[in-house]
Amino acid sequence: MFWLLSSLFLLASSGNAASNHKAVLKSQLQAQIECKQYLQFVGGACEERCKLLVLRSWNDSTGVVGLPLSRHYPAIYVNDKSIVRTNNCLQCNLREIPQCDSCVRASISLNCFDRSYGSAFPSPQLVPLPxxxxxxxxxxxxxxxxxxxxxxxxxxxxxxxxxxxxxxxxxxxxxxxxxxxxxxxxxxxxxxxxxxxxxxxxxxxxxxxxxxxxxxxxxxxxxxxxxxxxxxxxxxxxxxxxxxxxxxxxxLGLSLPLGSLPSLPSLPVTIPTLPTLPTVPTLPTLPTIPTLPTIPTLPTIPTIPTLPTVPTIPTLPTVPTIPTLPTVPTVPSLPV
Structure with a gap:
């Protein structure tokens, strides 16, 4: 059982196109190609049932699943009349087929859809997630x-x-x-x-x-x-x-009754007492600063009178240059 679940989860985790994330898009042709690979070495297996299973359009207990199978046919052919015609075809042709013969029932069901809606178009359609x-x-x-x-x-x-x-x-x-x-x-x-x-x-x-x-x-x-x-x-x-x-x-067991959100855990009843802080000693009183005496107002200094302007001393005339006296010739000494 463990290995079966592991394999299924590996299949669930397989990559798809990045733009579609986990959404799976397949056409009937793609499903048919897959089934040919799956059933290649299995004798007596039916391809139509496999194709419907790949497209998530078949259930062995309830039969064909109209939606999404009808999405694989042109929308213009999917109307009230074609739906009624398909249902009548299923009722008439499956009436005598035993429930256990799922391969034949799947083949007949797919044939009824083809007859009512025409040929399936090749564009991939959404495969519902299981x-x-x-x-x-x-x-x-x-x-x-x-x-x-x-x-x-x-x-x-x-x-x-x-x-x-x-x-x-x-x-x-x-x-x-x-x-x-x-x-x-x-x-x-x-x-x-x-x-x-x-x-x-x-x-x-x-x-x-x-x-x-x-x-x-x-x-x-x-x-x-x-x-x-x-x-x-x-x-x-x-x-x-x-x-x-x-x-x-x-x-998964991961549900709660609607409206029964879990309450928050209660706070402890007793709040621990904080330790007593030591008393701050009283600071000594500062002595009063004596009032300074009032400084007397200084007398106003009298304005110094402006001194009279000193008259300008006239420029003295230039003293003329005294001419140099001529040199006096030396007197020769007289004989004795």
């Missing part, structure tokens, strides 16, 4: 956001609106399953297929859900809260993705 892959996505998002199993149970009981972290978990799940984009919003085509039609017509479903989404976008919510509010308020209750996630949490 519960095992839903659980894998929930666990991966909880691990990425570091959410414990206890927190996961609490967030589920609040329908992922308890706080920012709870809402971001729902956003991660929606993006991881390829059902939401922050720019384009929810993918209502895929949501309608993933949740089995919500028990209403596709036209009404898309119109009402889009009106709700447009209304919430005008309230300026952050990205995480917007996704959580859209998931809770914009889709019919009882059959939506939120209901599926809550039921899976219940299977």
């Amino acid at each position: 519960d095992l892959l839903h659980l894998n996505v929930i666990r991966q998002c909880a691990q990425m956001l570091q959410i414990s199993p206890r927190e996961l149970a609490v967030y589920g009981s609040s329908e992922f609106l308890l706080n920012q972290k709870a809402s971001c978990l729902m956003r991660c799940i929606m993006i991881r399953e390829g059902l939401y984009d922050d720019v384009r919003g929810p993918n209502n085509d895929r949501l309608y297929v993933q949740c089995g039609g919500y028990g209403t017509s596709e036209e009404d479903f898309k119109r009402k859900s889009q009106q709700c989404v447009d209304r919430l976008k005008t309230t300026c919510l952050d990205n995480c809260t917007l996704v959580a509010r859209i998931t809770k308020e914009c889709y019919p209750p009882g059959a939506g993705l939120l209901d599926l996630i809550l039921s899976l949490l219940s299977i």
Whole structure:
């Protein structure tokens, strides 16, 4: 059993196109090629049943699953008349086929769809995620956001609106399953297929859900809260993705009754007494500073009178230069 679960989780973790995250898109031709590989060495295996199983459009107990199988045919041929014609074909041709003969029943069912809707077109369509892959996505998002199993149970009981972290978990799940984009919003085509039609017509479903989404976008919510509010308020209750996630949490034992959020742990009754601080000694009184005597006002110094201006001394005339006297000749000495 352990190895079986391990193999299934490895299959759940296998990569898909990055833009679609965990969403799986396949055409009938792709499913047929896969089944030829799976059944190559198995004698007596039926290819049509395998193809419907790959497309998640068959259940051995209840038979063919109309949605998503009808998505593989041109939309112009999928109408009320073709649906009635398909149902009549199934009732008439499966009446005599034993329930245990699932291969024949699957082959007849696929033939009824081909006769009512025409040839399947080759473009890949959404393959609804089974519960095992839903659980894998929930666990991966909880691990990425570091959410414990206890927190996961609490967030589920609040329908992922308890706080920012709870809402971001729902956003991660929606993006991881390829059902939401922050720019384009929810993918209502895929949501309608993933949740089995919500028990209403596709036209009404898309119109009402889009009106709700447009209304919430005008309230300026952050990205995480917007996704959580859209998931809770914009889709019919009882059959939506939120209901599926809550039921899976219940299977895992990670659910609490709605409204029974765990109480916070009580604080200790006795608050420890703080130690008494030592008394600060009183500082001695500073002596009073004596008042300084008043400094008397100094008498006003009388203004010094302006001294009279000293008259300018006239310039003395220049003394003429005395001419040099001629040299007196030396008198010769007289003889004695």
